[in-house]
Amino acid sequence: MFTGIVEAVGSIVSITGMGDGAASIGIDVTALAEVDGQAAPRLRRGDSLAVDGVCLTVTALEGSVVWVDAMRETLERTTLGVARPGRAVNLERAVSADGRFGGHLVQGHVDTTAEIAARDRHEHYDVVVITLPDRIADYVVSKGAIAVDGVSLTVVDVWEDAFSVGLIPTTIEATTLGRRRVGDLVNLEADVFAKYAERLLSRRFGWRAAGPAEAEPTAAPVRRPGAASPALHGPTAAAAVGMAGPGEVQP
Structure with missing residues (x-):
């Protein structure tokens, strides 16, 4: 669950087709690490990450790049389907139970x-x-x-x-x-x-x-x-x- 308060702006570095209309997307999240004041962002495999409002699951991390998978439905319903490497994207990690709820309830399920x-x-x-x-x-x-x-x-x-x-x-x-x-x-x-x-x-x-x-x-x-x-x-x-x-x- 998210609140619609963007933490940082990242950029798409890679989009690789996986068959069946799905894709693996690499995103540079260096800006999130800067928000955390650390060398690497506070993300791990399995975490939810909103990318331009789309809730995606982190599948892998390679330095400052995280990888997420997007199925055909996601690509067809959202702007990720027309995105290209170099595109800037809004990033927000899932809100924690003790976090500040600054926006409104956002699921990351784009309509x-x-x-x-x-x-x-x-x-x-x-x-x-x-x-x-x-x-x-x-x-x-x-x-x-x-x-x-x-x-x-x-x-x-x-x-x-x-x-x-x-x-x-x-x-x-x-x-x-x-x-x-x-x-x-x-x-x-x-x-x-x-x-x-x-x-x-x-x-x-x-x-x-x-x-x-x-x-x-x-x-x-x-x-x-x-x-x-x-x-x-x-x-x-x-x-x-x-x-x-x-x-x-x-x-």
Whole structure:
């Protein structure tokens, strides 16, 4: 289990096919050793390591390089399937029982990938708009949590086809999100509690959360139901964080 607080940024050094669509991936984790203040990172065979938000098991260690195996499902569902040697990746080790829980509950089970649709740079923060796949549309809510490439972020706004997040300077500097550009793919993991709630209600009461096209009207105006994102169909992402004016409800 992880919290979405990235410890360090590593890099992929090798990707070797293993047959059946699987691959063995070598990752330089020197930065983790620097975090620990040691010559080698505190990792051992069998440990869980989140790589751009994907939970993988350490299969071997060779100096500052750790090896992990990824099966076909993992490669097809995440950005690891299109990654190449030299790619920078976010790294987070599994949280310990006595560790600080700084983000939100992240399993490392990526739901899907999505494309960065827009990015607005401001003096003290960036606003990033990401397309919203139907697969997770029911689980993404304004001011809720989402993991983007393994980084725990708060959703700013949600539309029918996209959502936005804000990046502070620390996030930009300490994670790979500072390097991602419009058109890049990112891994997304929605809040697991929303998935459990939907599953429970579905099995017990035959209820399922309404999708974007089925959303129930709300008492106060919000931006998602029936509204397309400004990044995809109009103004830039700056509109995503506009302050509410008189008579306007801030989502």
